[in-house]
Amino acid sequence: MIKNIWKEFRKNRAFRLGVILLLFFISMAVLAPVIAPYDPEALLGMPNQRPSAAHWLGTNDIGQDIFSELVYGSRISLKVGIVAALAVTTLGSTIGMVAGYYKGVVDKVFTVLTNVAMTIPSLPLTILLVGFLKTGMLGMVVAICITAWAGTARVVRAKVLQIRELPYIQIEKLMGVSDFKVLFKHIVPNIADIVMTRCALSVGGAMMTETSLSFLGLGSFTQKSWGNILHFAFYRNGVINNMWWWYLPPILCISGCMLGFVLVTHYGRSRSQLIKG
Amino acid sequence: MLDIQNVSVKFSSASEVGAVEDVSLTLQKGTKTALIGETGSGKSVLLLAVMKLLPATAEISGSVLLEGTDLLSLSEEELETIRGDRISYIPQGGGNGLNPLMRIGMQIGEPLIDHRGYSKKKAIAQSVELLRRFRLGKEETWVRAYPHMLSGGMRQRAMIAMGIAAGSRVILADEPTKGLDQDRIQGVAECFQYLQGETLLCVTHDVNFAASVGEYISVMYAAQQLEYAKKEAFFEHPLHPYSRAILDAMPERGLKSNIGFAPPHDAYSVKGCRFSDRCPYKNKLCDEKKPPFIDVKGHKVRCWQYAD
């Protein structure tokens, strides 16, 4: 696995760019206290300053250092993205695995459920859920989880349906090996590739949703993510007054991070195609 | 009629081994030749190379003379007028060789529209006649059907009809029996019997089918041609140890051998004879030097045993 990734890294320019982008943002999040010159929440006097040596990206409408906000914002954005993606992937692959493995009634119920979940418009439902849950980040993660599991579940189910028909698994089942053991010994390793790709894809998707929600002002206000910074830049006249140092950096960060995930998952996709073909 | 001379195909110039190496075959007018080989032996690639249908990444050398014209030297535009008109290709019936969204009649009649300037209606009417030649039954209904409604055997017949639609005299057929059961294979073999006057090169892995269709038999193994002979000569006294092995492995002949047939991965890179590692008669020479294609009174074979 690691060897494959390394090989891809050396050979594939797009994948390399993706990894570098992601590493950049992850290290930004990890090293936030070291990089950021100020406490992102501290009010530093003069609001709406232009970029200067003291404030690289100026200050916002209440005098917070935008660069520090941005650096700390990477933590929130990535955290929401990763936590939500892990939750979505766990939920989705568990449901998909159970449905695919047991077939029959369980599968029928599952199929109807996924079809419903796939048709429910995710953004309005997420917005509605966040509106109800009102608990900031947790609410957001739960809302993303409820609306985004279906895609993963569907893919995993299809793969498990394929694997469970393989002769050696049929033989093990006939020999009376417990379902639990078959699932974890044979099925899980076989779907690991797909699940990981789906997970990386979900991080991107969840970050996109987070950005949208935060932009609409539905995120948590105590911990500012990139989407949140953009929200304030838009609603507190940063865009109208053309303060590019305020609205442009979060846009670049969000897009760069998304690009990183897309490029990396492209590798995953080509890999799973290799396995299929 | 069709003269394949020293055709080799490589998929990347970097690798030394090719998918097809130095194959020569001459098809006399009106004869039927069966090319026997296993999956991966390069037989299907050879067919595609003859019609220049391989992707641009493939490097083809040698020449393919169709009544004197070298197909390999023609431009894509010139080939368009020859393909389907003077030489045609019949894909595998079991596969996805027919457009799923186009009615059978239209697909069979298509060469007539493009090469003979037929109207659509006339072409479809003609396709009914063509199907009749292969005794499909209910031809008028079937020309209106879509490919998924046909069984594998019927699809194969439709594709043979498509191949000869515009009056093409040279037919190249790719694995016509793949995915069919014994009864249907019989039916397809009959279809090829209906071809009178057309020159046929049929690729197959089914020795029985080759025997019932071909007048000449050629054997390919690991990208090389190992043997070429008239059908009777081949089945009565095959020369190459590999040919003998596959004939002995046939149930009809008592399953006398089982050496396992897919060539090993490294067979392509050996210096000498590619069959040497499983050959019961091999000697030192076989390991060291590539055997030439030797002509033993019209019966050609690539084996050191027959060298002088």
Place this chain on the structure above:
Amino acid sequence: MLFPFRGFERDLSMKRKIILNRLLISLGTIFLIVTISFILVNLMPGDPLVNIMGDDQYYRVKYSDPELLEEIAKKYGLDGSLGERYVKYLGNILRLDFGFSFTRNRSVLDIVLYRLRWTLVLAVPATILSALFGALLGIRAGWYQNGLLDRIMTPLTLVLNTIPTNCTAILFLTLFSYKLRLFPISGMASGGLTGGAYIRDVMWHMCLPLSVMVLSRTCSNFIHMKSYVIQVKGEEYILTAVAKGVPKTKVLFRHVLKNALLPYVTILCMQFGHIVSGSVMIEVVFSWVGMGNVMNTAISASDFPIMQMCFLLTAVCMVVSSILADVLYVLLDPRIKEV
């Protein structure tokens, strides 16, 4: 006859059965969605009346007009059991009574339908244009794979696709409205115009939001169409067609296009389902007061009746479009697939 005759008549009746089946499933889905919406309001912690009206309005009405509160409670059957409430709720929805917005003092249906019109003004042309652009560019890039268009468009769309629409919208707004002053900053029309002048004015206001929408959708359409064309190009029947001597352009038009357009039509249908919900971000940035904007303000004002109707409307739209996709697929594809 050797083979079982799978005739046309049987295919037709199977198709009819499949379409009927899909219709039933869709009805079930809509019912489920309506129920989910009920559960959200009624089983959430807190007084359902608060959930129905939203915090602010509830307390405002509670102090200003307590009798109205009782009237509302009665209308929603809040005095009865959960079952009774559910039946009442279903009845209201069947009568297209989605309640009353206390923030706007108007019937929810009126507000949402009026705003929906403005969303459609934006979304319908955007969907059509992006479908056309995506198809044309995608077909060309897929057919001439690794050609100039492909080499430019593919990385470009990949990058553009990663920028969230609200970000693109902000960038367009700052560049074209503030910097270059080519287009109005926000809104849908200048006041005091009628007739042709009014229509021209709306179209002028539409330019920016429309182009952002077209851009983002064209990108994803392009990627889909290109991959479909490439996939079809590799199919064996295309090789057959080339081997028959069919000229290149005819191979494209007779064989590749129809097969590639089939899945494309399906994703277009699914896109139609996003028509009312997909423009929230763009509407907010450009102050285009359509459905998305109404939904957004309803949430910040905790106006649940409006939120609920927006949710139901978008969901129904999705269901309708997915059934449309299914039906079209069954009609266009002679093969029958049980899903």
